[in-house]
Amino acid sequence: MAQCHEKKRIVVKIGSRSLTSRNGEISYRKLVRFVDEIAKLKDDGHELILVSSGAVSAGYRKLGFIERPTNLSEKQAAASIGQCLLMEAYSERFGSHGYVASQILITRSDFSDQNRYMNARNTIQVLLERGVVPIVNENDTITIKQLKFGDNDTVSAKVAGLVEADQLVILSDIDGLYDDNPQVNPNAKLLEVVHDITPEIEAAAGDAGSEAGTGGMCSKIEAVKISLAAGIETFIGDATKPNILFDVVSHKAKGTYFKPDEKQEDLDVKQHWIAFNSGVKGEVIIDEGAKIAITEEQSHLLPQGVREVQGTFESGDVVVIRHLNGEEVGRGLIHYSSEQLREIKRLKREDLPANIKVTNVEAIRQDDFVSNEITTAQS
Ligand SMILES: Nc1ncnc2c1ncn2[C@@H]1O[C@H](COP(=O)(O)OP(=O)(O)O)[C@@H](O)[C@H]1O
Numbered sequence: 001m002a003q004c005h006e007k008k009r010i011v012v013k014i015g016s017r018s019l020t021s022r023n024g025e026i027s028y029r030k031l032v033r034f035v036d037e038i039a040k041l042k043d044d045g046h047e048l049i050l051v052s053s054g055a056v057s058a059g060y061r062k063l064g065f066i067e068r069p070t071n072l073s074e075k076q077a078a079a080s081i082g083q084c085l086l087m088e089a090y091s092e093r094f095g096s097h098g099y100v101a102s103q104i105l106i107t108r109s110d111f112s113d114q115n116r117y118m119n120a121r122n123t124i125q126v127l128l129e130r131g132v133v134p135i136v137n138e139n140d141t142i143t144i145k146q147l148k149f150g151d152n153d154t155v156s157a158k159v160a161g162l163v164e165a166d167q168l169v170i171l172s173d174i175d176g177l178y179d180d181n182p183q184v185n186p187n188a189k190l191l192e193v194v195h196d197i198t199p200e201i202e203a204a205a206g207d208a209g210s211e212a213g214t215g216g217m218c219s220k221i222e223a224v225k226i227s228l229a230a231g232i233e234t235f236i237g238d239a240t241k242p243n244i245l246f247d248v249v250s251h252k253a254k255g256t257y258f259k260p261d262e263k264q265e266d267l268d269v270k271q272h273w274i275a276f277n278s279g280v281k282g283e284v285i286i287d288e289g290a291k292i293a294i295t296e297e298q299s300h301l302l303p304q305g306v307r308e309v310q311g312t313f314e315s316g317d318v319v320v321i322r323h324l325n326g327e328e329v330g331r332g333l334i335h336y337s338s339e340q341l342r343e344i345k346r347l348k349r350e351d352l353p354a355n356i357k358v359t360n361v362e363a364i365r366q367d368d369f370v371s372n373e374i375t376t377a378q379s
């Protein structure tokens with residue numbers, strides 16, 4: 001039955017309300033409809049990665065609550081029950097289509113640590129090559145507040161970047177982004193194509209969220225900023241529309257399409273991680289010549305262009321690179337610790353200590369550097 005289409009890698013995020021009933025249980029009717037839509041795309045040769053919410057909503061009743069708890073530990077306990085139930089339901093329904101589902105629970109630190117990031121990427125790659133449907137959720141049960149993404153909209157955009165998806169599809173209980181909250185303003189209009197997340201768009205998304213959901217339209221727009229910065233086309237639409245995913249792929253669906261800038265520079269995996277996921281450990285202040293070298297001449301940053309070193313970092317950490325005038329130039333993976341760099345800053349190659357001269361002398365290599373234009377696109 002497979003048709004001749006370009007094979008795409010698609011990340012689909014589905015919200016709690018689109019999978020669960022109002023009284024805190026999985027809605028098998030909703031889940032079955034969703035899985036059947038995904039299976040159609042799989043049958044058509046596409047690679048699918050799901051980011052599924054719903055663990056807290058699916059579990060709180062079994063924990064003895066009548067309403068969704070608001071306390072963190074109670075939500076975490078509910079997620080621990082609901083996540084099993086969700087995966088059981090997914091496995092069964094995907095199995096009926098001949099597909100295997102797998103579970104991936106992640107935390108923010110899995111993205112900020114380069115080894116864990118690459119590991120997650122490699123694991124998902126194997127699953128996709130083997131035709132499996134990876135199903136991602138935040139690891140709600142153990143994640144502490146400080147390490148929480150808090151909403152799966154952000155998780156889905158990060159996952160889309162991780163797997164270099166062709167499309168991110170965010171399915172919700174609403175058929176797209178309106179120019180005002182449609183629950184409040186009945187005259188609000190659907191925005192069908194958006195190229196830029198302007199302050200007007202951010203204001204339209206407000207901060208509302210449903211009782212079952214967590215982030216409302218606001219967190220979806222934050223997620224779209226991340227996916228567009230990574231050059232990934234993103235769609236927001238209604239999970240209940242028949243054939244929605246099929247129509248999204250062929251650009252015929254009703255909803256909002258967010259289009260990335262086509263002139264955007266292509267980043268390799270390491271640069272993508274540096275730009276959007278790494279934690280920054282310190283700052284390196286450089287002079288004008290060094291700025292020109294690294295931004296215009298595609299050269300490496302050498303110790304001689306470094307004027308000041310701020311903070312404490314180790315070789316392999318990511319630092320902000322700043323011009324003497326205060327302007328942020330970009331980010332890069334530093335070759336020296338802060339202590340070493342303080343000793344050798346401003347030294348020409350021939351004046352460097354012998355043990356350094358024999359190895360690569362660059363402080364930051366060009367292929368470990370991402371310019372400020374890219375890193376600010378999501379902020
Ligand atoms: N400008 C807007 N356009 C569309 N929906 C909006 C807008 N502003 C606020 N919303 C609200 O965002 C809700 C979707 O977010 P949410 O309930 O968190 O969904 P999910 O559970 O799918 O993540 C909509 O039902 C709507 O009430």
Ligand SMILES: N[C@@H](CCC(=O)OP(=O)(O)O)C(=O)O
Pocket residue numbers: 014015016017052053054055056057079137138140150151152153212213214215216
């Ligand atoms: N990780 C949580 C969901 C968090 C979340 O973003 O929810 P939603 O706004 O419904 O997509 C859960 O599984 O209950």
